[in-house]
Amino acid sequence: MWMTTFARFGLPALQRSASAMACRTLTAACHRPQPASLAALPSRRTSPQHRGQHTLGSASIPMAHHSVRHVRALDEERMMEVEWECGGHSLYPFTWLRDNCQCPLCTLQSAQARTLLLCDLDIHTGVDVVEVTNDNKVSIVWPDQHISVFDADWLKKRCFSPAARRAMQEELFLNEHHYWDSKLHIPTADYQEVLHDDKAALAWLLALRRVGIVYLKGAPAVQGQVARLAERIGYLRLTFYGHTWQVQDKPMANNVAYTSEKLSLHTDYPALQFAPGVQFLHCINQAATGGESEVVDGFHMAELLRREDPEAFQALASLRVDFTDTGTDYCDFMLQSKKCIIDVDENGRVVRINLNNATRDSVLDLPLHQVQPFYRGLKAFYDIMNQPDNVVAYSMQPGDIVTFDNWRLLHGRRSYTSSPDRLRHLEGAYLDWDEVMSRLRILRSAVQAGM
Ligand SMILES: [Zn+2]
Numbered sequence: 369m370w371m372t373t374f375a376r377f378g379l380p381a382l383q384r385s386a387s388a389m390a391c392r393t394l395t396a397a398c399h400r401p402q403p404a405s406l407a408a409l410p411s412r413r414t415s416p417q418h419r420g421q422h423t424l425g426s427a428s429i430p431m432a433h434h435s436v437r438h439v440r441a442l443d444e445e446r447m448m449e450v451e452w453e454c455g456g457h458s459l460y461p462f463t464w465l466r467d468n469c470q471c472p473l474c475t476l477q478s479a480q481a482r483t484l485l486l487c488d489l490d491i492h493t494g495v496d497v498v499e500v501t502n503d504n505k506v507s508i509v510w511p512d513q514h515i516s517v518f519d520a521d522w523l524k525k526r527c528f529s530p531a532a533r534r535a536m537q538e539e540l541f542l543n544e545h546h547y548w549d550s551k552l553h554i555p556t557a558d559y560q561e562v563l564h565d566d567k568a569a570l571a572w573l574l575a576l577r578r579v580g581i582v583y584l585k586g587a588p589a590v591q592g593q594v595a596r597l598a599e600r601i602g603y604l605r606l607t608f609y610g611h612t613w614q615v616q617d618k619p620m621a622n623n624v625a626y627t628s629e630k631l632s633l634h635t636d637y638p639a640l641q642f643a644p645g646v647q648f649l650h651c652i653n654q655a656a657t658g659g660e661s662e663v664v665d666g667f668h669m670a671e672l673l674r675r676e677d678p679e680a681f682q683a684l685a686s687l688r689v690d691f692t693d694t695g696t697d698y699c700d701f702m703l704q705s706k707k708c709i710i711d712v713d714e715n716g717r718v719v720r721i722n723l724n725n726a727t728r729d730s731v732l733d734l735p736l737h738q739v740q741p742f743y744r745g746l747k748a749f750y751d752i753m754n755q756p757d758n759v760v761a762y763s764m765q766p767g768d769i770v771t772f773d774n775w776r777l778l779h780g781r782r783s784y785t786s787s788p789d790r791l792r793h794l795e796g797a798y799l800d801w802d803e804v805m806s807r808l809r810i811l812r813s814a815v816q817a818g819m
Pocket of ligand 1 (some may be wrong): 469470471472473474475514515516
């Protein structure tokens, strides 16, 4: 079931090739951490984000080589029109073409970076000649006789049509998320395979991006594994809690996580202006009783809130509240930040959840009349995410590592009792999405090149 869904939602850019292999790698190690509460991914699409995914999927499959049938300059519009052999036209503004000349004078080849200076860019330029070369490239002679030559595939990928731009953005950022509820069967992979096999690592990161959570099994139950996993990607994110941090019941705890109490659903570290994007938690030792983990899909919950209680959603997406965190760990700290509980982008798409009840500040920088609407919104959101239908619970065992999207998921823990020989111990680490997506793109290129 996961495999079917994975094929459908997982990998537009690799849909017909690497995805199947990547999929097998993931499903081979599939398990149910807690069979009673976990079932297959819901087959019904629960998100409007999934509409049109076939178009996006097919549009971002590695493109067959494109041939140019004809080019012409539209001097009045100051655009070049390309007519493709496969049908269709693309338009490219002269200014953009001149700005993106790929010649060694305008581009530092070793860095693939622009060296053309803005002071040398004439944003009102015309062209002297546009033509198709013998090897099916597009050549432009500019009025100063500088010559630019553009590869047909390169141009095709940068077409300005809305569909092409959408496909390119999806290929770059993989922003199509697969929403889930309590029926999620958490995608699972083998820790060693992820460390040593590129296809397994790619499948892991794709699922981390699309689903938001991936379980890795088979890590040694000793400290240092989250750091190894971070090195597989690049480097981890240092915070005031250290390079990695030990989740244990500690005397005089400097964080509510370092107790044996229940932790309600939260995202980590909203007290930072730029909260960590990805979190790893490695179980080194589990408690004698209790200590089960809980997760919900924050993006899905926010969309449910938007649908069921638009006023509450609007309050959480527009009112910025204060977060604070003070103490000593890696060094001493006194953090303050201001965040909306739900971050939306310019298109209204939910892009980040910032919610940690422990570090939400008593300082509340809102006018009096907005205080009660804020609490009402917060409570409505909390009620939705705590419905049993929405929560996935699992019990980590020594050697398990859970990797998840900290901008999207809310996670919690049930209270626990440790016995002297069963002291609960998790090691955690943070990464940022920039580094994770960078590794994902590199792995995708490598896997595609090896096909
Ligand atoms: Zn040039």
